[in-house]
Amino acid sequence: MEKELTIKQVSQITGLSEHTLRYYEKINLLDPVGRSLSGARVYTETDVTWIHFLNRLRATGMSIRKMQEYADLRRQGEHTLMKRNAMLKSHYKEVLKRISELQGNLAEIEKKMKYIEELMEQKKLQGEDHND
Numbered sequence: 781m782e783k784e785l786t787i788k789q790v791s792q793i794t795g796l797s798e799h800t801l802r803y804y805e806k807i808n809l810l811d812p813v814g815r816s817l818s819g820a821r822v823y824t825e826t827d828v829t830w831i832h833f834l835n836r837l838r839a840t841g842m843s844i845r846k847m848q849e850y851a852d853l854r855r856q857g858e859h860t861l862m863k864r865n866a867m868l869k870s871h872y873k874e875v876l877k878r879i880s881e882l883q884g885n886l887a888e889i890e891k892k893m894k895y896i897e898e899l900m901e902q903k904k905l906q907g908e909d910h911n912d
Contacts, residue, residue: 782824790823794831840875
């Protein structure tokens with residue numbers, strides 16, 4: 781049997797607020813969460829693994845709508861593996877494209893920093909020449 785976790789514990793483990801966890805359940809990103817005898821939400825380690833994956837999808841720019849689509853396919857079972865894989869491949873390509881764009885932008889920023897540092901060095905040297 782899997783270890784049972786409270787919403788507070790899952791919030792601490794995943795970095796999502798309790799509000800966000802309830803919202804994810806409401807919009808069907810999470811399967812209905814189990815309940816204790818007192819009615820409190822009870823999460824499993826499997827739930828936490830899924831939430832970690834959702835966090836990665838979100839952190840890499842997948843929209844909530846696409847995440848819902850993926851979650852729905854997952855719920856439907858193994859006959860959706862090809863569709864899920866296609867979704868992930870598409871997202872993977874988008875992430876690689878954004879990484880490439882970011883690397884290009886970062887290179888331009890680096891060039892500008894070097895240019896400014898060279899100007900500052902020239903000004904420093906010019907200032908020293910005038911003081912002699």
